[in-house]
Amino acid sequence: MGSSEWHIEKRSISSDESPISRDQESIENTSENGSLSIVVLGASGDLAKKKTFPALFHLYRQGFLPPDEVRIFGYARTKISDDELRNRLHGYLIKDKDASPEQLDVVSKFLHLIKYVSGSYDSEDGFRLLDKEISEHESLKNSAEGSSRRLFYFALPPSVYPSVSKMIKACCVNKSDLGGWTRIVVEKPFGKDLKSAEQLSTQIGELFDEPQIYRIDHYLGKELVQNMLVLRFANRLFLPLWNRDNIANVQIVFREDFGTDGRGGYFDQYGIIRDIIQNHLLQVFCLVAMEKPVSLKPEHIRDEKVKVLQSVLPIKDDEVVLGQYEGYRDDPTVPDNSNTPTFASVILRVHNERWEGVPFIIKAGKALGSRKADIRVQFKDVPGDIFKCQKQGRNEFVIRLQPQEAMYMKLTVKQPGLEMSTVQSELDLSYIQRYQGVTIPEAYERLILDTIRGDQQHFVRRDELKASWEIFTPLLHRIDKGEFKSVPYKPGSRGPAEADELLEKAGYVQTHGYIWIPPTL
Structure with missing residues (x-):
């Protein structure tokens, strides 16, 4: 401190x-x-x-x-x-x-x-x-x-x-x-698949009523995650843009720059999908993709989260890349033949009027080249591009969840000078700069206080848990049986090359020559 x-x-x-x-x-x-x-x-x-x-x-x-x-x-x-x-x-x-x-x-x-x-x-x-x-x-x-x-x-x-x-x-x-x-x-973890999660829910549900049960997912307590509803539904700017007519793709990414660090035996029982994607990142996905709730009452918000989960189509084999970093099996607590993924990139597709045809790329990995978690909403190209600047990159709205919380919009602007040339820049709201002296509470603080208050908005309801496991259980069972293999990748890299190929296939356009630099005080 x-x-x-x-x-x-x-x-x-x-x-x-x-x-x-x-x-x-x-x-x-x-x-x-x-x-x-x-x-x-x-x-x-x-x-x-x-x-x-x-x-x-x-x-x-x-x-x-x-x-x-x-x-x-x-x-x-x-x-x-x-x-x-x-x-x-x-x-x-x-x-x-x-x-x-x-x-x-x-x-x-x-x-x-x-x-x-x-x-x-x-x-x-x-x-x-x-x-x-x-x-x-x-x-x-x-x-x-x-x-x-x-x-x-x-x-x-x-x-x-x-x-x-x-x-x-x-x-x-x-x-x-x-x-x-x-x-x-x-x-968490609330089970390892749909059957075990339902069994656990039934055992606890026979003893306590749903309003007494708080299934905690600390990602829902993060400041920028809690900001999602405000951003989406309190700003006129986003209302007409947040749909398949304007958005090309959405990425929700979690990266760690270290491996299992002595937790190999525990991690090997679960893998990156159970550990990060099925819970943390899927909760973020719900807030990005859900419809506007009737009110801010917890049940109304959770109703909309369940609806969007139930609208997710079955995951296709050719829209999944699994990876395992080289050296993972050197951990004595990890089996020599382990197929457990330490990296996964999965495309989710939502079958509804708002999101039909828009890929949601959910990606998480350990032992990568950077540590961050963010949401990246990439907009479609400008029709009739008179400035011939599409190759520089598209507009993107980025929400950096951690570290260095921030929100910024990548825009094309005129390069200062006498020539009419364009360059990528950003409109930036970085919390460290804008909210100096404000201590952002830890997620667990916020969620424990919500529990004392009896506010279940940021906790996972039983039908929501069931719907999330229904999405991933078929894929997880195939991984457990060895039918879906993890490809090796080098520690400190971006992950498997196949994941970048999947990203390109999903329609993501990489921005070249531009890097967002977090401000410093």
Whole structure:
């Protein structure tokens, strides 16, 4: 955490001030009467330490977790004390070696909201102890005067979701007669194919109602992803252009410049399609391609996402390229004969009035030459090109999701000077330049806060999950059987050459001689 970030927060939480005094109005709008118990299941694991607890800490710092209402419980099999868990978490919450006493005091106050309970995931003893601790907290916080809220965050492998859900239902649901709620947050992967995802949904669905289940996909919490609905439906500029008459193709790209980095054994069970494309990138695809919802109510938005998923045609073999970077199998945890793709480029085609004939190129890969995620909407050529400038490139609207969040439109403009010559340039909204001093929240912060508020807009509904698996399951089964092979590519490259050929076949026109350069402060 840089010093500038802490400077912003210090205006909200001083050493003699409780976080609840910050922006009291906004907190009252997101809070209910009574206690809030947040249970992090799998509290000793990497996900909890690196993502869940830091997100909770940032919410606490900003005043969204008032200490007179909230208690955080860690639950895992590891037998450690409260202080041992707090010590393990400390380094993930504050990384500034020159942290001031005030900053350290805020961390300390947050850590003392955490209580640890040890127990197994498939027996009632541990969960009854957890329920006892939660109930004591609720009693101390005078929940008799209001509702009792219990949030269970599954920082766990999906294999234990069913047993943990059973234990929560049997031992730990909210018991307040005055209302309140019990909600569960489950992490991806939601199964490995359509059958396993439906089985998992059924097992959890028999215990909890759909409004209680929050299937988290952290990509839906990213700032630029959340901006998609505003961009598309609040700007007259895009309304008449966002269709097959004007758009030639759309790319949604995710690149990483590193390999599996010690996660080879885990990754090999899933591959790049299950790990990135079927969930993260498909969620982005929905927001790009969906129709305008009736309102901003979560169910109306999710209804439109399901409709566009159900409109996707079966994937054709000649519109898929799979790759595996050279050296992937050198990992001792990866089988020598592994066919698991670390790269995939897939063309999705939407069979509806808006998008008929427009290819959506969904591409993701590891060990590539750059690290980025973006959406690239390429428009068709200008008819009757009097400037003879089509070879320079087409208009493109690019949304850079990460890193260096930005939106820019590639345009053809006159080259400054005496000659009437054209050049490619851009209209650029780069967040680092336009929104100086504004800290963009982490995706997990936003989504956990949405869960507390009961807003399911940015979470995956069961029928949406089913529709997404229906698209990819046939292809995944063929890969698993070895019927669809991954071609090798060199680490640090663009990926397989066949992927660039597929891109050209889909009608994408490469821009030559132009590179977008992110601005610097």
